[in-house]
Amino acid sequence: MIMAKTITYAKLVWLVTFFYSSYSFALRPSSLDETITIAVKVNSAYLPGKPSGYLGKEISCVFNRMGQKYRFVELPWKRAQFLTKQGEVQGFFRAVKNNKRDQYASHVRFETREMRYYALANTPIDFNKLSSADNNNYGIGVAFGGFSERWAKKQGFNITFSPQENTNLTKGLLLKRVSVIITSKEVMNQFISLERRDPADFKSALAAESPAGIYFSNIFLNEHKGFLTTFNSHVATCIKQFPNPLINHGIE
Numbered sequence: 001m002i003m004a005k006t007i008t009y010a011k012l013v014w015l016v017t018f019f020y021s022s023y024s025f026a027l028r029p030s031s032l033d034e035t036i037t038i039a040v041k042v043n044s045a046y047l048p049g050k051p052s053g054y055l056g057k058e059i060s061c062v063f064n065r066m067g068q069k070y071r072f073v074e075l076p077w078k079r080a081q082f083l084t085k086q087g088e089v090q091g092f093f094r095a096v097k098n099n100k101r102d103q104y105a106s107h108v109r110f111e112t113r114e115m116r117y118y119a120l121a122n123t124p125i126d127f128n129k130l131s132s133a134d135n136n137n138y139g140i141g142v143a144f145g146g147f148s149e150r151w152a153k154k155q156g157f158n159i160t161f162s163p164q165e166n167t168n169l170t171k172g173l174l175l176k177r178v179s180v181i182i183t184s185k186e187v188m189n190q191f192i193s194l195e196r197r198d199p200a201d202f203k204s205a206l207a208a209e210s211p212a213g214i215y216f217s218n219i220f221l222n223e224h225k226g227f228l229t230t231f232n233s234h235v236a237t238c239i240k241q242f243p244n245p246l247i248n249h250g251i252e
Contacts, residue, residue, distance in 0.1 A: 035069040038214070039080035039092040046094045047072060052186060054242045055094055058110055059214055061238035066230055087219030096147055097211040106221055106228060110213035110239060114185045115148050117205045118170075123179055127205030130180070141178035143169050148182045151208055167191065173202075182207055186244065 038059070040047060046055040056072065063070045075083070080092040085104040097107045117127050125138060141161035142149040152159055161178045163169050170191040173181045192199055221228055 033069075035071055036090040036220075038070060038072050039075045039083065039089045040072055040094075041077045041080065042074045044074065044094070051190060052094075052244075054244050055110060055213075057242040058235075058238045059093060061241055062231055062234045065234045065238070084215060084217045087217045089217070090220045091214055091216040093214035094212055095215045097213075101215055104219075105215040105217050107211065107215050108213045108228070108232060108235060109211040110235065111211075111244060112209050113147070113212040114209045115151055115182055115207045116185055116188070117180055117182055117207050118173060118188055118202055119180050119204075120173065120176075121201055121203050123203075125179065127203075130205075138180050139178035141169055141172055141181040143183065143187075148184070152182055 040056075044050065044056075045052040047053055048056040048060060050056070060070075073089070075089075080089065081101070083089040084092050091105070094110075095101065095107070096113055097109070101107070117130060119125050119127075119138075130138065139160040140152060140157045141163075142152050142159055143166050144162040144164050149159065149162060161169070161172055161181075163172060166183060166187045169181055169183060170188065172178055188202070188204070191197070192202075216228060216231075
């Protein structure tokens with residue numbers, strides 16, 4: 001019985017090792033003649049055909065101009081970053097540039113991500129004086145688990161409203177669940193467009209901004225010298241070809 005259990009466990013270890021090795025080999029190209037794999041968050045809004053699919057189209061445009069075969073795979077966000085760090089996938093997007101990611105990957109900027117304060121137009125608030133100390137007077141809302149939540153916590157805000165979905169965040173502002181929300185310009189403008197709201201119903205101010213785009217694994221780049229230079233040479237053209245439709249309308 002002990003021998004049977006040992007053999008069964010050994011087989012299990014072998015199968016897991018074989019599966020992981022096969023999975024890794026399938027995702028990691030030996031040359032640029034093979035397909036490279038770019039990870040995105042599960043249910044990403046940035047894939048072609050999705051609400052913010054302009055970015056997926058821009059990145060696809062670059063690869064097509066390079067003649068580079070590629071595929072997008074949806075993965076849990078932490079897993080996408082871990083596999084990029086290990087070189088098992090070649091990159092991930094849409095990603096805001098930060099020091100932690102810079103340690104194992106190289107960022108290519110496609111746009112600037114703006115995090116903005118939003119309030120109802122008739123709310124008596126001066127955004128220039130807004131600080132964590134004001135939070136007792138002005139409840140702060142952010143989407144749970146996102147960049148805006150991490151930024152707001154880092155600034156010392158005591159968050160009083162954090163729904164899972166951006167639509168519930170913006171509706172919470174309308175229902176006066178909070179006085180101020182922090183979200184991206186794209187999210188707010190999309191809400192205004194879909195809900196047919198008047199931009200004059202809201203007021204806004206810049207909270208923070210940072211480069212956003214795609215990260216490529218440094219392991220991959222070290223194995224394929226010149227890839228990043230070629231990729232970068234096509235970025236401006238593809239941004240012009242597939243501009244962000246949510247950036248240039250709605251509330252500023």
